[in-house]
Structure formats: structure tokens, C-alpha cells
Amino acid sequence: MSLNETHDPVLTSWVESANTPGGDFPIQNLPFGVFRRAGSAERFRGGVAIGDHILDLAAARQAGFDTAASSAPALNELLAAGPPAWSALRIALSRALRRGASEQATLQPCLVPQRQAEYSLPARIGDYTDFYTSIHHATAVGRLLRPDNPLPPNYKWMPIAYHGRSSSIAVSPHAVRRPIGQRLVQGAAAPTVGPSQRLDYELELGVLIGPGNVQGARIDIVEAEAHAFGLCLLNDWSARDLQAWEYQPLGPFLAKNFATTISPWIVTLEALEPYRVAWERPPADPQPLAYLDCPAVRRRGAIDIQLEAYIESEAMRRAGSGPCRLSRTSYRHAYWTVAQMIAHHTVSGCNLQPGDLLATGTQSGPLPEEAGSLLELSRGGREPVRLSNGETRGFLHDGDAVILRAWCERPGAARIGFGEAAGRVLPALA
Numbered sequence: 116m117s118l119n120e121t122h123d124p125v126l127t128s129w130v131e132s133a134n135t136p137g138g139d140f141p142i143q144n145l146p147f148g149v150f151r152r153a154g155s156a157e158r159f160r161g162g163v164a165i166g167d168h169i170l171d172l173a174a175a176r177q178a179g180f181d182t183a184a185s186s187a188p189a190l191n192e193l194l195a196a197g198p199p200a201w202s203a204l205r206i207a208l209s210r211a212l213r214r215g216a217s218e219q220a221t222l223q224p225c226l227v228p229q230r231q232a233e234y235s236l237p238a239r240i241g242d243y244t245d246f247y248t249s250i251h252h253a254t255a256v257g258r259l260l261r262p263d264n265p266l267p268p269n270y271k272w273m274p275i276a277y278h279g280r281s282s283s284i285a286v287s288p289h290a291v292r293r294p295i296g297q298r299l300v301q302g303a304a305a306p307t308v309g310p311s312q313r314l315d316y317e318l319e320l321g322v323l324i325g326p327g328n329v330q331g332a333r334i335d336i337v338e339a340e341a342h343a344f345g346l347c348l349l350n351d352w353s354a355r356d357l358q359a360w361e362y363q364p365l366g367p368f369l370a371k372n373f374a375t376t377i378s379p380w381i382v383t384l385e386a387l388e389p390y391r392v393a394w395e396r397p398p399a400d401p402q403p404l405a406y407l408d409c410p411a412v413r414r415r416g417a418i419d420i421q422l423e424a425y426i427e428s429e430a431m432r433r434a435g436s437g438p439c440r441l442s443r444t445s446y447r448h449a450y451w452t453v454a455q456m457i458a459h460h461t462v463s464g465c466n467l468q469p470g471d472l473l474a475t476g477t478q479s480g481p482l483p484e485e486a487g488s489l490l491e492l493s494r495g496g497r498e499p500v501r502l503s504n505g506e507t508r509g510f511l512h513d514g515d516a517v518i519l520r521a522w523c524e525r526p527g528a529a530r531i532g533f534g535e536a537a538g539r540v541l542p543a544l545a
Contacts, residue, residue, distance in 0.1 A: 116385050121209040124529045128212045129219045132166030139532025140164040145208055146380035153233040161185035164380050167229050174225040190238045194325045194344050195469040234286045234379035238470035243279040245474040250450040252479035255491045271401050274451040274459045280372040287378050287536045293543040294373040298356040310543035311354035313510045316517040317477040318424045318487030321349035321377050322453055330466035336409045339454035348378035348519045348536035349474050378536040389528035391415040392447050407455045416452040421445055422478055422521050429514035438518055439503040444480035513542045
């Protein structure tokens, strides 16, 4: 992909709210999602965020505007179409939504205010794989568990991952029930079963897969990004006490399978093109094996996406004070890129399919305040974080809401955003 007319920072839209400075959804963004009017019996269908509205792609198609397969109740057919079809649709939408476009009269009735919408998952997610691409997160967590040897020996050689559960992925806003499971309290001789006492969030990005690969054939690193449609926010909720007891020898299970929250809007890789930066590997570290390395990854494999995590407690909600920011970091710090995740996932011959979801793992920066989880921020709960209203948190309480946000900006390019991935913790079921 490369920069084209859709990235021009001077473009404005006849949808006036898209021209508001600092908004997430200017005409340079045009992310895709699936929605319907809240509380209605309408079919879910594809939409594109523009300002504080949604362009209803089903209605646009009925009005004579060609929206390809994106008017369906899930975007899998569009995802399977591949980069040429995605780019052609993006250019057509950009031209039709620009100020002065002749399509305004046709498309104006196809707008739905976002405040009137509810969302569904953007695709039928067949499989879900969660990676571990932040070396800063991996090191910080490793130091809590293994102070003398925080990183496993394979970490710098390959993108580590585990297969998650797609059935418990939900779109924001999401009510998350506190999970129940086995946990071994320090000093106890036997585990007990009960609600997790160390519930945590993880600040991540999700990658929605486009065209897949035939089983037994791998995706080459040079072609890997052609198989990624776009990115969303992702919260991989984690029960740290369940995780500590169960994770050896096969890794996470109940600690992770109860809930994953994603944002409604998928920001396409093409929209993210202006925010590419060089991907760098410290010279003293092992350099990637050949199947994980190519000049394009080195030159532009990283993306400077600003990431933030907020918390809103019940007390904050009652007081109307708004959420408190916990941390901010950037995806540019990731040790492994989108292309490397895809290349490694398929080197065995594993067949990805349109709509599969990959997660980046918790994104933490090099500074302590850039940590993407409470586990890191509170040093395993030993140093609770003080919130803006004086409350403290080692881990999440019932009633807490976690809100993830992300955006990209740089001189000479428009600011674009991802919206929110929000989830609220409910008490465990009796």
C-alpha cells in the first residue's frame, strides 16, 4: 500500500461533523463496522464511520451507490475480496463523501447518527490468536514472576502466541462477568474455587484477517500485510490469580476465555499508511530468521498508534467526574509487527481464514507509566495505583469500567482515531 488521494490532509466532507478538529472519524479514516439502530429489529449491516454519523452501506446500495459486499450483516465477504477491492471501495467512498461531491443528495438520507446505533461484531470470527509482541510488557511481567530470568529463551526469536476463544469475543460496550475458577492462595496447601480476586485488563490491538491461505501453504513475509484488512482496539480481560495457577504447562485457559472486548470500528491498513515508521531491532538482539525479515518490514513495518487506557469506578460514575487515565503508550514500540505475526502463524501451514482475529498482546512502552495492564502498573498488586478521585486499584473492582482509546497523528497528515473499546465489570454469578 502507498499514500494516495484518500490521505490528503486538506480533504473535507459534506458531513460537517467529520471536519471537527480532533475527531476520530474524518474523511481520511473511513473505518468499517456492523450496526443497526439501537432497540430496533433491523438487520445488522455494514457501515462506515464519518464524523458522528454512520454511512449505512445497505441503504447506499439500494440508492444506487456500489458498496460491494460491505452491506452484508458481517464483513467476511468484503474481507475475502483483498486489497484491490478494499482500496477501490475506499476511494469511491472518499470521493462520494467529499465536500462538493455530486453523491451528497443520494447519500445524505443514508446517514445514521452514531448515538442512535448499536453494534455487532464486524465479522464472523472463526478463530482467535493472541500474541505477546511487546517486549516491555513481557519483561515487566517476567520480572514479577521470574526476577532472574524474565524473558523465555524463545521470545526474541519468534512471535509467541496462544489460541484464544472466539465465542466470548464481544463488541463494545461490553458487560463482563467476573470469572470463577481455581486459584491457589499464597501459602495454601490446596486451591479453592471462587471469583477471581485479581481481574485485569490488557491494552491491545486486534488485527482482522482478510484473504486466507490454503492449508499447508504459508504466507510469505513480503505478502503478509495483503492478508490483513485492518486494526481495532482489543481488551483481553485476564484473571491473574486463575492464570498463575493454571498456566503451566499449556498456558492460559480459564484466565482468558471468559471475555474479550473489541471496538466496533475496523481502521483499515490503508488508512494507517501515513503513520508508518521504521521497525527497529536492537543490534545486540538476535535478528529475525529469514521468514520473519524483509526490507519492507524494516523500513515501514511499525505503526505509530497512540494507545490509552482509562478507568471509571462506580464512585466516579456517581460523581459524574469522568474516567481517569491509567496509561498511554504507542504501538510503535512492539517487538514484532503485523506482518511477522501473520508470517509466523502460517509458517507451519496453518490456514487463516477471512474474519480470523489476531491480537497483539498487551502493549506497554519502555517507561513504567506506559504499562498496558494493572498487573504492571501496580507491580502485581503490591503498589496499588492511586486514581484521580483518591481511590486505589491493584486490580479491578466490580462496577469498574475500562475504556481503551487510540489515535494516530503526525505533521502533514490528518488525525484519525479508533473510537473506544469499553467494558464494565459485573459481579460473579453465585
